Amino acid sequence: MNVSDFTSELRERLEAIKAQDLYRELRRVDSAQEPRLELGGKSLLNFSSNDYLGLANHPALKEAAVKAIERFGAGSGASRLICGSLAPHHELEAALANFKQTEAALSFSSGYMAAVGTICAIAGKEDIVVIDKLVHACIIDAARLSGAKLRVYPHNDLNALQEILHWAARQEPTSGKRRPHTLIVTESVFSMDGDVAPLRELVELKEKFGAWLMVDEAHATGIFGRNRCGLAEEMKVADKIEIQMGTLGKALGASGGYICGSKMLIEYLINRARTFIFSTAPVPAAAAAARAGIELVQSGEGEARGHRLWAGINQVEDALIKSGWDLPGVRSAIIPLMIGEEAQAVATTLMLREQGIFIPAIRYPTVARGEARLRLTLTAGHTAEDIATLLAALAKLPPTKCARP
Numbered sequence: 001m002n003v004s005d006f007t008s009e010l011r012e013r014l015e016a017i018k019a020q021d022l023y024r025e026l027r028r029v030d031s032a033q034e035p036r037l038e039l040g041g042k043s044l045l046n047f048s049s050n051d052y053l054g055l056a057n058h059p060a061l062k063e064a065a066v067k068a069i070e071r072f073g074a075g076s077g078a079s080r081l082i083c084g085s086l087a088p089h090h091e092l093e094a095a096l097a098n099f100k101q102t103e104a105a106l107s108f109s110s111g112y113m114a115a116v117g118t119i120c121a122i123a124g125k126e127d128i129v130v131i132d133k134l135v136h137a138c139i140i141d142a143a144r145l146s147g148a149k150l151r152v153y154p155h156n157d158l159n160a161l162q163e164i165l166h167w168a169a170r171q172e173p174t175s176g177k178r179r180p181h182t183l184i185v186t187e188s189v190f191s192m193d194g195d196v197a198p199l200r201e202l203v204e205l206k207e208k209f210g211a212w213l214m215v216d217e218a219h220a221t222g223i224f225g226r227n228r229c230g231l232a233e234e235m236k237v238a239d240k241i242e243i244q245m246g247t248l249g250k251a252l253g254a255s256g257g258y259i260c261g262s263k264m265l266i267e268y269l270i271n272r273a274r275t276f277i278f279s280t281a282p283v284p285a286a287a288a289a290a291r292a293g294i295e296l297v298q299s300g301e302g303e304a305r306g307h308r309l310w311a312g313i314n315q316v317e318d319a320l321i322k323s324g325w326d327l328p329g330v331r332s333a334i335i336p337l338m339i340g341e342e343a344q345a346v347a348t349t350l351m352l353r354e355q356g357i358f359i360p361a362i363r364y365p366t367v368a369r370g371e372a373r374l375r376l377t378l379t380a381g382h383t384a385e386d387i388a389t390l391l392a393a394l395a396k397l398p399p400t401k402c403a404r405p
Contacts, residue, residue: 115216137365352393
């Protein structure tokens with residue numbers, strides 16, 4: 001096959017994607033992460049960001065990043081195990097461990113790399129990985145790459161999970177090797193549905209059957225809990241979870257991913273997590289900004305931003321429920337507006353954009369076919385006027401008959 005044939009093949013595949021209303025393209029944004037963004041020469045109210053506390057453009061984070069660049073340069077130069085383990089990385093991990101109240105922490109270049117590196121290091125072909133049906137793609141990919149036996153339970157279905165764990169407990173070692181370990185992996189706040197995992201019950205089940213539990217707090221860190229450490233803190237089970245994962249690029253306002261847990265876990269990942277070992281270290285500016293974000297979240301200002309965020313969430317959800325939208329029973333900063341058909345979701349997005357509102361359509365493969373939606377997110381930066389504008393625009397949309405899955 002020559003280059004021309006290759007290009008023709010790709011063109012056919014793209015046409016097939018377009019025919020299914022699944023085509024995506026990058027949108028150039030000419031502004032910082034703020035409640036308003038500049039897109040295509042137009043200012044739009046941004047209700048799609050994961051910058052829940054509005055820290056991505058905060059002066060404290062920018063100042064920390066600039067100081068790190070001035071002292072440590074733009075790049076880290078190598079992987080952490082060669083010569084790239086700069087002081088900002090160690091300071092970030094100390095701050096993370098203190099924030100999450102764990103013995104140690106390890107940072108990665110992204111949440112995706114944290115998931116793949118950790119799950120593949122912990123579970124192998126002798127083991128069993130059990131995941132909720134709605135976990136993030138990085139967890140699914142990691143479970144598959146690990147080579148472990150993969151089992152999926154229906155979303156938040158504890159009875160189905162118990163059946164799987166009962167089966168897993170009866171598995172015998174193969175070829176005279178050790179007994180298989182079972183690792184349960186879930187998100188705490190689910191990224192596309194906005195509902196939460198029953199963490200207390202998951203802890204009870206994993207202890208009953210001798211399994212391990214890994215919880216991704218990507219959409220809960222900085223928002224839930226008295227100290228805003230996440231849902232595990234709010235549910236008072238953080239000390240009973242073997243592996244706490246999260247991101248530095250959402251409520252914490254920077255970029256990267258992390259794993260928190262025992263000192264032994266972190267030492268093991270340093271030696272066995274391939275996405276950590278074989279990656280150039282994240283830039284020092286990102287590590288310094290993330291540390292500043294952690295400190296800010298724990299401050300009085302962080303608490304005030306959290307209160308503003310939840311006030312906005314409550315206002316929007318109450319108004320949408322009164323308008324007839326079918327929303328999840330648990331409140332979070334993620335509010336899925338179920339549309340159903342992909343083409344209708346895209347059309348709805350365009351209608352809102354004409355009214356100055358930016359909420360992209362979420363379609364397959366991010367969600368199941370026929371479950372396209374608008375993923376509405378609130379931040380602490382949205383004002384009462386912004387929210388009123390949003391609700392007025394949503395009120396003009398044609399009614400949808402799509403029920404939640």
